[in-house]
Amino acid sequence: MNKLHKGWFTEFSPDDLEKMNGASDEEPTKVLKSDGQEMGGAWPGQAFSLQVKKVLFHEKSKYQDVLVFESTTYGNVLVLDGIVQATERDEFSYQEMLAHLPMFAHPDPKRVLIIGGGDGGILREVLKHESVEKVTMCEIDEMVIDVAKKFLPGMSCGFSHPKLDLFCGDGFEFLKNHKNEFDVIITDSSDPVGPAESLFGQSYYELLRDALKEDGILSSQGESVWLHLPLIAHLVAFNRKIFPAVTYAQSIVSTYPSGSMGYLICAKNANRDVTTPARTLTAEQIKALNLRFYNSEVHKAAFVLPQFVKNALE
């Protein structure tokens, strides 16, 4: 079975795909990891497909397989290592939540660091905040930025912005040289399979804490409550040793596996309640900022977790 087959792209779980491509049914090796611990298969036994109108780009970068196709009903779609990262139709929900939960939880974010986020969607949202003086972005894979500029213009519109400092390199290494510098840090990574694996371990989060200012807030892609609860519980548990305030939010993103996405939001200041916006928005402001998913009520509601998630994280 192929990922591209008879006019459809199918996103299988990495472990299922390995079984299909390999000769044996042995234990899969491509599983989600954190701190070297295996957190189970990614989403075995299920798959999501999008109908392909035209393949626009398909190459292997130094780090991963990069595919962009035009779909019949979701606009252009960015796929890394067989996993959908963004579609033009629903990307706003993920970008707005991952970016604005920490940004609006902060009273006055001036210096922002984005790790990953090569498609530019998080950058676009961060630049909506007038308080921002400089956005630093550290993306490991330049090819992702290049294809976003070419095929995802609505997402990559911020790459020419004068407030942007762009570095192509490893986020983990970058952080070692930056201490007490940022008001908000956003980790917009792919899953912990491949180049992003180091972004799901305790030592990475210790570097993030040190790179934040005293009132700094962190936001990280936090996987799906339906699929990755052990991994999420592990992330929350070790971060409670690193940050005085650790919270988890979730919202709907149609084309991610299981249709939901979580956000790990941590604050360095114990008195900062990130579940309530420090700055609320009027209807006029929402319109002016072209917010399609986020509003001040959505901010608070995102931290209300289904009972089974609450149980797992307590």
Next chain:
Amino acid sequence: MNKLHKGWFTEFSPDDLEKMNGASDEEPTKVLKSDGQEMGGAWPGQAFSLQVKKVLFHEKSKYQDVLVFESTTYGNVLVLDGIVQATERDEFSYQEMLAHLPMFAHPDPKRVLIIGGGDGGILREVLKHESVEKVTMCEIDEMVIDVAKKFLPGMSCGFSHPKLDLFCGDGFEFLKNHKNEFDVIITDSSDPVGPAESLFGQSYYELLRDALKEDGILSSQGESVWLHLPLIAHLVAFNRKIFPAVTYAQSIVSTYPSGSMGYLICAKNANRDVTTPARTLTAEQIKALNLRFYNSEVHKAAFVLPQFVKNALE
């Protein structure tokens, strides 16, 4: 292309499936409908697959194609006319929200009517409320009840309960003979393609209003904000002429198309605020009732809608 193929079941949009099975690329006829109006294809250009361990049952009833299979990672799965209705792994999220939003919004629900719900999941949740004196259930397709009893024991456990009055027949016809009788009515229907089409029109909702007592509350399966926003806006708009209080809630359900599900909640009493539970639950009560998704905070948060949905429904 088949729905069952090489060990996987794939849920295509009904219109895509018709195209694949037919010889032509003509306009599909299987689209979501309300009041005879076509509301667009169901979810063209996307598909969701589950890996099949074993097909347990596959027959055509008088009304629809009924399939039950054991999946590799989602337990047993009920499929009607090619659409996943419930999997043992995530069914609780849908059942608890569709049932408990109206049930806990009501201060003292004694008489409850379920229309559809042949798998028994809604019945199981309704029976958790001690105030309930009688549950009437009207399911059109007896075969659904029979396969649920056999293959979905965790969902169908309420069918032998002494408080249950079970009718096998058409919900629309049933309502014509019941006026001012129920505290809560729950419509647990499949999509408006096939036997459930009549349950998405204005005349159905007028019958529901008349069957409710003066302080009665209605809950209906309300489709997905990602896929069916025109249909949802239409349902909300015509119900505003029928009920003094019309609200919409949504939550995550992993195996429904796009991973989200909406709930249309209407009250006959203008002063009833259904977005706030009339009865709140303690942690002990949540445990005793075996609630895995619903709690009193989840109730309120479900009515907070993403901005694009808010815009569409205002």
